[in-house]
Amino acid sequence: MQYFLNGLPIGAIYAVVALSYSLIYTSSGVLNWSQGDMVMLGAYIGFTLTQVFHWSFTPALLASMVVVGLVGVIVQRLILKPLRERKAPPINVVIATLGVAIITRNIALAIWGPDAQVFPSPVGDKPLQLSMISVTHQDILVVCVGILVMAILQYFLKYTKEGKALRAVAQDRRAAVLMGVDTQKSDAVAFAASAALGASAGILVAPIFFVTFNMGAGIGLKGFVAAVIGGLGSIPGSIAGGFFLGTLESLAGGQISSGYRDAITFALLILVLWLKPSGLFITKSRQKV
Amino acid sequence: MESTEEILQIKHISKRFGGLQALDNISLTVKTNTVHGIIGPNGAGKTTLFNVITGMIQPDDGKLLFLQRELPFLQPHKLVPAGIARTFQNIRLFESMTVLDNVLIGQHVHTPTPVISILLQGKKASHWERVAYDEAMQSLEFVGLTPKSGEIVKNLSYGQRRLVEFARALAAKPRLILLDEPAAGMNPTEKAHLLKIVLQLREKGYTIVLIEHDMKLVMQICQTITVLDHGNNIAEGQPEYIRKHPEVISAYLGKGE
């Protein structure tokens, strides 16, 4: 039970990052390797705003999501757009996003330095003791904000014009073009929304771990794994995948071996890919973003 | 000329996709050295039938006999060795390779792959490469594409790409060739050329099964025609018979094909 609870906050973060991968993959077909570094950027901006400029948590969260969302748009305009215009093979797109990851990481290194920064929790990390189990306020905050962000995304996709366009492109890119959807714009929206999601995950995860320039690689990869385990391209799948991975890690780390924790995760991943490539939690009709 | 030997027997094949009965207990027999047309309105199950024959789809029921021997399902790569080659409705070529390389892949199963000799630049490797090259050039010559052998496929016209696919299937040295809408997208000149090629192949002893929408073409080249509608075999016979068959007429008129 305790392991399950411990897994929830990190699971929520994985779920948000998984969503950002799914969103960008289904709506633009891009496997974006810089997603993890958007998480890192979000964490650093949140850190700077709250610790250096003494903003409070909520405005810092929103501001960071906006700034990182803009970075997403810049990446789409400067890199994805020319690649698409030249019909570059998918592997080139992968390398380009890896290039973005390398650049982002090293600019962060130049600005904030190599030392890990402590991002104190906005609600304190005093544990809350409930008979047998204990949770921190931070954990509760992470889960709540995580769910809130996911709900906002769902609303955005269902009820706004941009969100609807995104879903149309995800369904059938060519048909959407024929219907007059501007795919450059929808790509930009997808990149912005994914980056902003990443940023929110960054601020949420920051008090749990330290903020470092290379934190993005690990968390990005885990988010991607969660998305694929749950079902890449599906919103409920990604969320389920995130929470599943969080709890699994907590269990594997606590019950089996902390050193082999990630190895177990990846072994499971390969097993899932092999036996059920559409994802664990997607049964038949895949709900696309 | 007319041989009675049966090259392909399709026996009681059924296939459901969800609520749709794509093929409903279909049986048909293709005779050796004939051109056999399969026609029918859209959604009649023609391509599904092709996919079952070529091992892309597992049917729910039924079996296939090729030269009196049962064909395995779901193992497309065993078709060419058995003696069946196909083309695709929406042309599937190796787009960024040359015409010659495309046709050479058709040769794949007919030449060995002597790894050691390849690594040592041995005589065996160059001998078989030569054999494959000659065969491929023959196929290209047959469809009239010899001058294009060095071109990259994606730079060719639509009709030419259909012919490359044809040559690739020929290079596989099949007994039976399955053509999925070979004339789709071709202009009248190209169609006439195609007609000539198919007739020549028949003269050479090949058996050809084709799905086609162009009724004029079908009536001209087929000895036998099978009409499918809603997954059922509604008529089978010579062109004149099919032309006058009441069910066929109503199937087409009803669907406005």
Place this chain on the structure above:
Amino acid sequence: MDIYRLAGRKFNIILLAIVLLLPLFISNLYYLHIINLAGIYTLITLGLNLLSGYTGQVSMGQAAYFAIGTYVSALLMIHFQISFWLAVPAAILAAGVFGALIGIPAMKLSGPYLVLATVGFGEITRLVILNWTAVTKGAAGLTAIPLPTFLSIKITSEQDFYYLIIAIVFVGTYIAYRLAHSKIGRTFSAIREDELAAEAMGVPVNMYKIAAFVISAMYAGMAGSLFGVFAGVASPDNFTFDDSVAFLCMSVVGGNRSIAGAIIGTFLLTVLSEALRTFQAYRLVIYGGILIFTVIYMPQGIYGMAPIFNKWIERQPFAKLLFWQKPSRE
């Protein structure tokens, strides 16, 4: 028309002479060290080009086979005093077995799923090496990996290693070239272009895919053996995800649908990443920028620019001097 073929043997002889005499002109051992390292990485990229460029199976886990090669050969040499020349085949074999192992689930996968499976395999391998301390010494890594000998000459200096590595790279390039320009390479390309059509033409696609994984793994395993004796030490830090990414970048930047591209890409990126050290903090920023620029503006990699380069050089007045006669167009 390819002027290099026209220039024929002459060009090859000049190239060979440069390659053989190079150590005499490089007095700075550090430069030679970088060149040696690039030579080792070239082996990995050669295998990766056959796998990703020809067969179209993108792998972001090549560091795993590299690690397996290093650890298998180094452990055999350390614990059983086996000679380098016997450890190498063992390492290649071990890497090949793991190549088949990942090839089996991979044959069903494509796109991001395949990429992730290979990343997962790379991470599992690294974590096992990190945690299986009894055998691998964990994070501390292996030290004092014995030096190889060749006909009773102990290979110790950078120059010695240069000739050892160049000889192996030469053989590796030759094999890769033969494979790529044979029926096997043609079949690999067909699988990349259209798996289903290849299957319908009788190609046993799954077998070829696994073969491509095994070949690329064997190349990386060979590179691993060399790396172990060359560096003398090896730890999990030498075989990270970032290394796998770097190998893939070398392959794509050089041009992954050619054999020459592997060599060009590897040397360029290895040398570049060292040369950029003068920019200190911004080194990797520039590196990333160059990656992005290349994949956008040279979609087939640097070697993909060869036809354009050939046309340009044919028009130059010195082409005549270089190749004795002005190359004529056919």
